[in-house]
Amino acid sequence: MVYYRNGKISEKKNYANQKLNGSFRTYFENGKPKEESTYKNGLYEGYFKLYHLTGFVYLEGPYKNGKRQGTWKLHKEDGSIIATDVYNEGRCPEKNIDKAMDSSGKQ
DSSP states (O other), rough: OEEESOOOEEEEOOOOOTTTEEEEEETTTTSSSSEEEEETTTTTEEEEEEEEESSEEEEEEEEEEEEEOOEEEEOTTTTTEEEEEEEEEEBOOOOHHHHHHHHOOOO
């Protein structure tokens, strides 16, 4: 585990064969979750969530073999959805999420 200077947890991560493997969690300094994800052999695998400091989900969607796969959603700070995209092996024809992230000034 990695800690902030205030003693609160910053990261919880697991390794196998010197690669991230299993549950991965990061936290804001106030203790609220920042990222929840899973790794397999050093690559994202499974459901990914990134949070706003408000506690609502900012970005969420599944990974497969380190690439975005399936439906991804981008949320405002109040939890409402800004954009949705569907990825196939990391590729997305629409890129609505990227457009929305650029226009909001966050990335």
